[in-house]
Amino acid sequence: MDIQELRAGIDAVDNQIRDLFTQRMDLSSQIADYKRSNKLPILDRTREREILARLTADQDPDLANYTRMLFKTLFDMSRAYQSARMGESQQLEEQIKSALEASPRKLPQNVTVACQGVEGAYSQIACDKLFASAGVMFMDSFEGVARAVGSGLCDYGILPIENNLYGSVNEVYDLMRKHSFYIVRSIKLRINHSLVVKPGTTDGDIREIFSHEQAIGQCSEFLKKYPNAKVTICENTAMAAKHVAQSDRSDVAAICSAECSELYGLKQLHRDIQNSDNNYTRFICIAKDLQILEGVNKVSILFRVPHRPGSLYEVLSTFATVGVNVSKLESRPIPGHDFDFLFYADVDADCREEQTVKMLCDLTRCTEEMTFLGAYSEA
Numbered sequence: 123m124d125i126q127e128l129r130a131g132i133d134a135v136d137n138q139i140r141d142l143f144t145q146r147m148d149l150s151s152q153i154a155d156y157k158r159s160n161k162l163p164i165l166d167r168t169r170e171r172e173i174l175a176r177l178t179a180d181q182d183p184d185l186a187n188y189t190r191m192l193f194k195t196l197f198d199m200s201r202a203y204q205s206a207r208m209g210e211s212q213q214l215e216e217q218i219k220s221a222l223e224a225s226p227r228k229l230p231q232n233v234t235v236a237c238q239g240v241e242g243a244y245s246q247i248a249c250d251k252l253f254a255s256a257g258v259m260f261m262d263s264f265e266g267v268a269r270a271v272g273s274g275l276c277d278y279g280i281l282p283i284e285n286n287l288y289g290s291v292n293e294v295y296d297l298m299r300k301h302s303f304y305i306v307r308s309i310k311l312r313i314n315h316s317l318v319v320k321p322g323t324t325d326g327d328i329r330e331i332f333s334h335e336q337a338i339g340q341c342s343e344f345l346k347k348y349p350n351a352k353v354t355i356c357e358n359t360a361m362a363a364k365h366v367a368q369s370d371r372s373d374v375a376a377i378c379s380a381e382c383s384e385l386y387g388l389k390q391l392h393r394d395i396q397n398s399d400n401n402y403t404r405f406i407c408i409a410k411d412l413q414i415l416e417g418v419n420k421v422s423i424l425f426r427v428p429h430r431p432g433s434l435y436e437v438l439s440t441f442a443t444v445g446v447n448v449s450k451l452e453s454r455p456i457p458g459h460d461f462d463f464l465f466y467a468d469v470d471a472d473c474r475e476e477q478t479v480k481m482l483c484d485l486t487r488c489t490e491e492m493t494f495l496g497a498y499s500e501a
């Protein structure tokens with residue numbers, strides 16, 4: 123066969139592919155309508171896997187790889203078509219616009235705020251800096267804080283998100299996907315830890331040291347001075363201090379703040395014991411509904427991209443196109459999904475600007491999943 127005949131054959135096949143593609147996209151759009159009415163997510167990975175397995179089962183293995191590539195691209199397009207149909211980006215645009223109109227200008231003051239731990243926790247110190255006269259409700263866990271805000275029990279919640287020396291508080295990142303809440307403010311708190319004991323306890327007595335794992339990590343150099351002491355992790359530094367204060371033992375110590383030491387009647391045996399003086403923790407203030415307060419300059423999002431070359435690049439280039447700096451990019455494995463990761467990004471952008479809203483809408487199209495976590499300023 124000469125090349126002209128072969129090309130005529132390809133043209134005929136291409137016409138069929140185009141017609142079948144149109145037919146497929148039309149069916150996909152009808153599925154989008156069904157999913158919207160039944161509140162189902164666009165992505166159905168099990169269904170995609172089933173299709174790939176069925177189509178490649180009796181194919182030559184070399185060709186099967188190409189079939190997989192072709193169909194993964196078709197799924198990407200199908201999902202993008204569905205999300206445009208479902209108006210995901212339009213919903214986001216409307217949500218931001220109505221929050222800009224309805225939000226208070228500043229954080230209201232006579233409110234109830236959920237913090238994890240007990241009196242004296244660093245979260246409470248962060249809360250006191252953001253709210254002059256809030257009622258604080260203490261929760262057992264970070265998840266308790268997210269739940270208190272989600273259920274409306276508390277107006278706001280405070281959660282630690284990262285420490286510049288010890289890194290991210292992974293549990294809080296995981297909560298962002300599990301619970302629906304928005305970041306409305308963030309605050310950077312300088313953290314100075316002390317080693318505290320009951321009056322009378324001396325350095326030589328110490329056999330066990332209690333604290334939160336982040337504080338233990340931040341004081342790892344100092345802890346080398348106590349090779350014989352057991353280090354025990356607590357939920358929170360304030361809980362560690364309370365535990366030491368209430369213990370009958372005189373061989374225990376806690377790592378916590380100076381404020382906490384005073385609150386529980388303990389003595390600071392050593393101050394500023396953290397590995398570096400440049401020790402900061404960022405806390406986020408969360409609310410159930412989106413609130414965009416005055417002076418916002420940061421946006422946080424959570425997203426998932428397909429496993430194909432260039433998919434993360436596409437997201438990053440969306441930021442670059444509008445000249446937006448990415449101040450943080452963190453990836454977290456998705457529980458129950460092998461080697462599937464979620465990305466969390468903080469970007470320096472003003473949500474009151476049209477181009478930021480457009481950028482966020484573009485992101486809903488080039489990601490498999492995109493959650494807008496809020497627009498806020500950092501103190």
Ligand SMILES: O=C(O)C(=O)C[C@]1(C(=O)O)C=C[C@@H](O)C=C1
Pocket residue numbers: 150153154164165166167169170173196197200201
């Ligand atoms: O079957 C579905 O649920 C669809 O939405 C269709 C489709 C596809 O294009 O085949 C698209 C997205 C899903 O992730 C799975 C499959």
